[in-house]
Amino acid sequence: MNISVVIPLLNESDSLTELHDWIAxxxxxxxxxxxxxxIDDGSTDGSWETITSLSNKNPNVKGIRFLKNFGKSQALHAGFEKAKGDVVITMDADLQDNPDEIPELYNMIVKEGYDLVSGWKKKRFDSVISKNLPSKLFNWAARKTSGVKLHDFNCGLKSYNNKVVKNIDVNGEMHRYIPVLAKNAGFTKIGEKVVQHQARKYGETKFGMERFINGFLDLITIWFLSRFGKRPMHLFGALGVIMFAIGFGFALYLGIDKLFLNPTGRLITQxxxxxxxxxTMIIGTQFFVAGFLGEIILRSKQDKKRYLVKDELNL
Structure with a gap:
């Protein structure tokens, strides 16, 4: 199979038929x-009924319905697990991503050898204050922190080599950082393509300003995990050594001063x-303990299902 198109959605029943016909x-x-x-992420507006109808008409349409809203990252994870295409395309369901971009995104993976190609909505139709400016700040911080030189990390329109989606773990709200996850997994040929952005035709956006706050917090998380996720003792142990050394240095100074330099002076406790x-010695010890606990947790963790599927179609 050439292409799998993975589309996470929440309450987008008005746009699904038009989007399906365009892609087909x-x-x-x-x-x-x-x-x-x-991937129906707990819709309550009849989206699943529309997907079922489309599936009855077109056997290439497949569906997964979550028991409730688990988030976009979990929806993408479920879609990636089921995708069978050599190239996997992701896009949003609100018609703001243009399916006419698919052939070129496909060719960049197959013919040019990219592992991942991310869309760049260079010209946007979103509000400048509520989306454009925070998005630019967010993307700047992501570039500086991750080393991945993309202009638009959060663009929903992306293409992937199948090997990429099968070897990255998208969880929490990490869908914003899939290129960083891919890089950390060893897929370093990451490209970018300017794509057409279209004004929302139906409904309202599901994301508010809080997504940028969460995005920056997730950015710190992914930076930490990429550098110390497999060796937490390297971070906490180093901090523990530094703090303990500072505390021990002060204690040594106080002891020498009291015993040899100024024995009649103030009490040490004063x-x-x-x-x-x-x-500082107590804090240093706590950092050491945190590092040991992190290593223990890392070696004993068990993967747990992060979402519950209610229905599947054609899978």
Whole structure:
């Protein structure tokens, strides 16, 4: 199979038929064998009924319905697990991503050898204050932190070599950082393509300003996990050594000063250096303990299902 199109959605029933027809027309025009996987992330507006109807008409349409809303990352994870195409395309269900971009995204993977190609919505139709400016700040921080040189990390329109989606773990709200996850997994040929952005035709956006706050927090998380996720003792142990050394240095100074330099002076407990020494040695010990606990947890963790599937179609 040439292409799997993975589409996570939440309450997008108005746009699904139009999106399906558009994608099907592109696939047929380019003679691609394909599947469309709609991942219904707990919709309450009849989206699943629309997906079922489309599946009855087109056997290439497949569906997964979650028991409730688990989030976009979990929806993508479920779609990636089921995708069978040599190239996997992701896009949003709100018609803001243009299916006419699919052939070129496909060729960049197959003919040019990219592992992942991310769309760049260079010209946007979103609000400048609520989306454009925060998005630019977010993307700048992501570039500086991750080393992945993309202009638009959060663009839903991306193409992947099948090997990429089968070897990355998208969880929490890490869908924003799939290129970083791919890089950390060893897939380093990551490209970018300017894609057309279209104004939302139906409904309202499901994301508010809080997504940027969560995005920056997730950015810190992924930075930490990429550098120390497999060796937490390297971070916490180093911090513990530094803090303990500072505390021990103050304690040594106080001891020498009291015993040899100023034996008749103030009591050690009356000097502020004593409390600095005590606090830093305690903090250093705690960092060591945190590092050991992190190593223990890392070696004993068990993967747990992060979402519950209610129904599947054609899978």
């Amino acid at each position: 027309n592109v696939m047929q025009s380019n003679h691609f064998s394909y599947e469309i996987l709609f 000097r502020p250096q004593f409390y600095i020494s005590l606090a």
